[in-house]
Structures are given as structure tokens and as C-alpha cells.
Amino acid sequence: MFYLLDLAGVAVFAVSGALAAMHSGLDLLGVVVLASITAIGGGTLRDLLLNRHPIFWMEDPWPLYVILGAALLTVGYVQVLPIPFKALLIADALGLALFAMSGAQLAERTGHRALVVVLMGTLTGVGGGLLRDVFTAKVPLILRQDIYASAAIAGVALYLLLQRIGVPRAVAFGVSLVGIAALRLAAVAWGLELPRFTPP
Template structure:
């Protein structure tokens, strides 16, 4: 049962991230090939990075070509319907928030199964959640959302930590997945709605050499 839930979440996250990539393509007024490229890179990038680091070969989309077909279909459909939202950037941010929370949990789950190390699982959860979006923004020449002032990476980290901690405490995985996902989404959503962020470094004059 849990394997089914995890698979559904991974498919949903894959499609969500593909939409965010395609919406960036729409902002850049790309052709349908550009939509397909950004959709695939965003949807598959995080999972590919995770699988390669963990030594899981072949990577998920090579083993299951239906993953890449799904991202292509979603991206191409977005080409025809991206004009519907009045503010595509806001939709992109919220789709990205859902994908971030989903992939943080799914990535941590896959890594936990592969290594059984909670630290590695959390790190791979964060990488799965963020890497596809980073590639999307670099290729689309957007300011990387990972550098936004609002809470972003922290949301993925919190979601992965909550999931892994609950699993290690013996909480049923279905509950751990739900709470991990909700934690990541609520934190990222709070950042989007209220502009929440942690204190940032403020530059200040350095001290002259030899003086206290």
C-alpha cells in the first residue's frame, strides 16, 4: 500500500515540477521544444541527481521511460494552456512549493531505503527537491528561486527531517509522508504569503590588521 502511495506522490511531483519548467518557458516565450526541454529538466533533474549520488543505476527515468514521456506530455500541454493564468509567476511559485514539499519527502524515502542513513536521507531529500528547480532557473535565465529571500531550502530541509525522524521513531510511513509533506508546504507557503525569511548576513566594515 505504501509503495503505491509513494509512487503516486512521485508521479504527482514529477508533473508539478514539469509544469513549473514549462511556465518558465512561457515567460521566456519559447517554442514547444523549449517547453519540453525545461519541463523534462525540471521534472527529472532532482531525481537524476539523487540516483546518481546514491549509485542507483539505472536512474529512475532510464529504468521507467514513462517518466520522461509524462514530463514531455505535461510540458507540451502547458504550451497550449499557459496563457490561462493571469499571473503565471505566482502559479509557478505555488506549483514549485508543492513540488518542493513532495520531492523532499519522496527523495528522503528513496535515500533512506538505499542507505538507511538518516543524514544521507535528509541531504538527498533536499537535493531532490531543489536541484530540478535550480537547473530550470539557470537554463531559463531566471533568478534562481533557491536564492529568494523567502524560506525555500529550509522548507525542504524541514520536510525531509520531519519525515526521516518520524520513520526512525517507528511512526507509520503513511503518516510520516503526510506530516513531512505538510511541514515543507506550510513553511514554503508561509514564506510566499507573508514573506517570512531568516535573518540575513549584513556586510560591515572590517577591522584594521593589528587592532582589536
């Protein structure tokens, strides 16, 4: 379950990274590099912080194969079909939800406190996109105006809360996963924003 979730997250984030790279006019290897950074950046930061070695993509060849495949398929797709305008945002929302929940479960299994579970889930979810944005010299999406990291935080908190009130883990997991993706997509669709407190 963990494993397939991670691979699915890797795939959608690789697509997201590859689309962003092509959008910035990078060359073929730049596309693969940015797809990789986006896809394994969050999980790598999580593993470094939780001291889990070897890093998840070092022993298991699949994440890297999935990235290569997803990046090349994305490149090929874009050559023959018009780019789906919303594809980047949707792939990003799905990757966010998958990675946040997978990271949260990992931290939960290693016995960390609720606050650390929320942080690790959020970091796993937003880390790759954050590195993608830093490496293309943009202010990261997670710090911009709309709901992004907050969707992950709310989702993981919901996951922990549902379990505490007796909801079975698998149900809590599914609800939270869908919740994060839905919240993120709703924020994109209707331009939802958190309040801001700009000093006068």
C-alpha cells in the same frame, strides 16, 4: 506509493518548468526541454549520487510521457485561458514537497544516515528548480532570500524525528509532505525569511 509520488512530482515540476520557459519567451522545444530539466533534474542528480542505475527515467517510459503531456497541456492552457499568476509558485511548492519526501524515502531505504537522508531529500526537491534557474541564467531560487531549501530540510528532518519518537512512517510521511508545501507557501504568502548575516 513511491512511484505515483514521483510521477505527481514530475508532473507539477514539468508544469513549473514549462511556465518558466514560456515566461522567458522560449520556443516550443525549449519549453519541453526546460520542463524536462526541471522535472527530472533533481531525481537524476539523486540517482547519480546514490549510484542508482539505470536512472529512474531510463527504463520507465512514464516520467517522460508525463512531462510531454504536462508541458503540452500547459502550453495549450495558456493559449486559451489567462495564466494563473500564482500557479508557478504553487506548482513549485507542491513539487518541492513531493520530491523532497520521495528522495528522502529512497535514501532512507538504502540505509543512509539521517544527515544524508536530509541532503538527498533536499537535493531531489530543489535540484530540478536549481538546474532550471541555472540554465536560464538566474541566481537559483533556493539561494535567494526566502524559505525554499530550508522548507525541504525542515520537512525531511521532521519526518525522521517523528519516526524516531514512534509516529508510524505513513503518518510521518504525510505530515512532513503537507508541512513542506505549507511552509513554502506560507513563506511566499507572508514573505517569511530566514535571518541574514551580511558582513557590515
